[in-house]
Structure formats: structure tokens, C-alpha cells
Amino acid sequence: MGNLKEEIKQKALEMGFSLCGVSDIKKVETVEFPPDRGLMRPSEVMPDAKSLVVMGFVVWDEGLNTAVATPSTGDFTGGEAEYYNLYYEVTETRAWRVAHWLWEEKGINAMPTHAVHLKVAAQLAGLGFIGHNTQVITPEYGPRVRWIGLLTTAELEPDEPFTRDLCAEQPLCQEESLCVKACPYNAIIPGPSFGVPPGEKVIYDKCVVAHELDRDIDEEWEKYIRRITERGFMECTICNLACPYGKPVDEKIIPAKRGIV
Ligand code: SF4
Numbered sequence: 001m002g003n004l005k006e007e008i009k010q011k012a013l014e015m016g017f018s019l020c021g022v023s024d025i026k027k028v029e030t031v032e033f034p035p036d037r038g039l040m041r042p043s044e045v046m047p048d049a050k051s052l053v054v055m056g057f058v059v060w061d062e063g064l065n066t067a068v069a070t071p072s073t074g075d076f077t078g079g080e081a082e083y084y085n086l087y088y089e090v091t092e093t094r095a096w097r098v099a100h101w102l103w104e105e106k107g108i109n110a111m112p113t114h115a116v117h118l119k120v121a122a123q124l125a126g127l128g129f130i131g132h133n134t135q136v137i138t139p140e141y142g143p144r145v146r147w148i149g150l151l152t153t154a155e156l157e158p159d160e161p162f163t164r165d166l167c168a169e170q171p172l173c174q175e176e177s178l179c180v181k182a183c184p185y186n187a188i189i190p191g192p193s194f195g196v197p198p199g200e201k202v203i204y205d206k207c208v209v210a211h212e213l214d215r216d217i218d219e220e221w222e223k224y225i226r227r228i229t230e231r232g233f234m235e236c237t238i239c240n241l242a243c244p245y246g247k248p249v250d251e252k253i254i255p256a257k258r259g260i261v
Pocket residue numbers: 182183184185186187188202206207208209236237238239240
């Protein structure tokens with residue numbers, strides 16, 4: 001199955017993903033995750049899945065962080081909100097193309113999902129480190145990556161987990177983590193994410209993302225909601241853009257996409 005794994009990775013790149021790895025599905029099955037975020041175990045999403053592929057899409061334009069939502073209680077678990085998010089839709093559509101190819105060409109079942117704990121899955125797939133801002137920091141693009149999983153009935157050998165501590169290695173974050181410092185609401189608890197109970201590293205109620213769907217939005221939150229239409233906005237990415245590991249996206253990827261180089 002070694003070749004199949006490489007073929008899947010190649011197909012993921014062809015479909016517009018920049019990173020792809022195979023996670024250890026058994027470990028993802030047992031990992032703890034925060035409650036009330038709509039997360040599930042792989043077996044709950046696809047009971048006969050044998051492997052979990054993780055694919056990363058580089059956010060090279062802030063417009064990809066656009067969301068459109070009906071007013072709600074700020075609950076992302078489904079609830080009453082009608083919620084559309086561009087990077088969710090883009091990654092899911094592209095992942096379905098990989099799934100379709102697997103079925104058509106190999107007769108193998110596969111199903112894209114955002115519902116499993118993708119941050120842990122990406123680390124286990126060797127793609128990055130869970131940084132102080134709780135995002136997956138990749139050596140290539142920092143945290144400027146949106147993730148999706150592909151559950152499949154194919155048996156694929158998991159990749160080696162990512163073992164470097166990129167936050168400890170980052171010279172610019174030795175005195176203070178730039179992501180923690182950048183948050184206008186002091187929502188991120190300083191220090192490593194590892195060892196902090198799931199869901200508690202970013203104080204959810206203090207993060208603007210938890211309030212973007214509020215029915216009556218306080219001025220305090222409105223200040224950092226990048227509204228583009230009455231119900232459309234770009235999600236807060238301040239702590240994401242602050243990470244020095246994301247600079248290659250500014251320096252190379254964005255100019256290339258804009259046709260500057
Ligand atoms: S998304 Fe914005 S408000 Fe939330 S932790 Fe990051 S910088 Fe703070």
C-alpha cells in the first residue's frame with residue numbers, strides 16, 4: 001500500500017492542497033477533544049474507516065476566511081445558525097475530488113470530514129506542531145493552513161508524528177509569544193498548548209470568533225469583526241498572522257498568486 005499512499009498524496013497536491021500526510025487513526029480515535037465544538041471520533045464519522053489522511057490548504061488570501069451566517073447564539077455545533085465558511089467549502093470540495101478519484105480509479109471508499117480532531121491528526125501525520133495559539137504551525141507555511149481529513153477504508157501506513165517544538169525554536173517568541181501578545185482580547189493563555197485541558201488554552205468567551213454570530217453584537221466585539229456585508233465577515237486571524245512561521249506566505253506565496261513574481 002506504500003504506492004497508494006504516495007498516489008493519494010500526489011492527487012491531493014493536484015487538487016490544490018499543499019500538505020498531505022497519513023495520521024494514526026487509532027490514536028486520533030482515543031484523543032480527548034473539547035466538548036461542544038461538534039467534534040467526533042473517526043469511527044463515529046465512518047465506522048469502517050481504516051486510515052485518516054490529513055490535507056492542508058494554504059490560505060493565501062484573507063478572503064478565503066470569509067463566513068456568512070444567520071444571527072445566532074454563537075454556537076458552532078450546528079444549533080440554530082445557518083453558517084457558510086469559504087475555506088470549509090473549498091477544502092471539502094477539493095477533498096471530495098480526491099475521494100471521487102479513489103472510488104473511480106481504485107474502487108476504495110473515502111469520505112472527507114472536518115469533524116475529527118484535525119489539529120492532533122495533522123501533528124500525528126507529521127505536518128506540524130500545535131503552537132501556543134492552538135493552531136497547527138507548519139515549517140513551510142506557519143499556521144496559514146486550513147485542514148481537512150479524508151477517512152478511507154484503505155489501509156495506509158501512518159507517517160511519523162511531528163516532534164519539533166517550533167514555538168520553543170522561534171527566536172522572536174523567546175520573551176513573549178507573538179500570537180499571545182497580538183490578541184486584542186487577551187484570549188490566549190500564555191505558554192505551550194501541550195498539557196492544557198482540551199478547549200481551555202484559548203478562553204472561548206474572550207475570543208471574537210465565539211461572538212461573530214451573536215444576535216446582538218456588543219461594540220467591544222464589533223471592533224474586530226471584519227464585516228464585508230450585513231451578515232458576511234472575515235474571521236479574526238490576528239493571532240494567526242502574528243506567527244513568524246507564516247511569513248513565507250507573505251513573501252513568496254502571495255506575490256506568486258498575485259502574479260507579482
Ligand atoms: S482569533 Fe482573534 S480574538 Fe480569537 S484568540 Fe485569535 S486574535 Fe484573539
